[in-house]
Amino acid sequence: xxxxxxxxxxxxxxxxxxxxxxxxxxxxxxxxxxxxxxxxxxxxxxxxxxxxxxxxxxxxxxxxxxxxxxxxxxxxxxxxxxxxxxxxxxxxxxxxxxxxxxxxxxxxxxxxxxxxxxxxx
Numbered sequence: 656x657x658x659x660x661x662x663x664x665x666x667x668x669x670x671x672x673x674x675x676x677x678x679x680x681x682x683x684x685x686x687x688x689x690x691x692x693x694x695x696x697x698x699x700x701x702x703x704x705x706x707x708x709x710x711x712x713x714x715x716x717x718x719x720x721x722x723x724x725x726x727x728x729x730x731x732x733x734x735x736x737x738x739x740x741x742x743x744x745x746x747x748x749x750x751x752x753x754x755x756x757x758x759x760x761x762x763x764x765x766x767x768x769x770x771x772x773x774x775x776x
Contacts, residue, residue: 672691674692674695674739674740675732675734675738675739676688677689677692677739678725678732678739678742679732681725681729689729692725693722697718699740700718700721700743701714701715701718703747703748704717704718704721704747704751707748707752707754707755708751708754708755709755713754714751714754716754717747717750717754718747720750721746721747721750724746724750725746728746
């Protein structure tokens with residue numbers, strides 16, 4: 656008799672929420688859904704950003720900005736106009752191009768403008 660046992664597999668896969676559903680839950684303020692969305696998509700978004708932004712630190716800043724934007728604007732996502740990933744990558748593209756061109760918008764440079772607004776409010 657073998658010391659190894661084999662359990663038959665029923666063919667089912669673990670439940671993985673579609674990105675669209677995670678984004679919809681994020682729009683409702685579900686931090687766990689946002690965390691899962693981030694874990695699943697951030698590596699791809701960062702890789703995409705690095706095609707435009709050579710400096711790794713700046714690229715990470717841009718990626719951070721993209722996900723802050725995703726958290727804030729998730730309610731604006733409309734699955735009739737494309738997938739959640741496409742919506743996120745569109746935001747990443749705009750921010751990455753701005754960072755690469757040196758315009759400062761979405762560069763992740765830590766300009767402090769949001770901090771100044773928050774402090775003065």
